[in-house]
Amino acid sequence: MDEFLSLCKDPFLALVAGLIVGILFSAIKLPIPAPPALPGVLGIVGIYLGGLIWKSLSS
Template structure:
C-alpha cells in the first residue's frame, strides 16, 4: 500500500509541475484514456493468472 501511495503522490507532484510549466500532461488527458491503461494492466495480470492455472 505504501508503494501505491508514493506513486500517487509522485504522480500528483509531476502533474502539478507540468501544469506549472505549461507543458502537455504526460498521461492521457481524459478518464477514458486512463481507463484504457488500467484495462491493459488488468489484461496483463489476467494473462499471468491464467498461465499460473495452466502450469
C-alpha cells in the same frame, strides 16, 4: 494494520509522484503526460488488468 499499510505504500507513493509530476508540468506549461479523459485512464487500467489475468492463466 501493518498488512494494510504495506498494501497501500506503493499506490500512495505513485499518487504522490503523479501529483508532483502534474504540478511540475503545469508550472512549466507543458501538457500533462497522462490521458486527458476517463476513457484513456480506463484503457491503461484495462492493460494492467489484462496483464494480471494473463499471468494468472499462464501459470
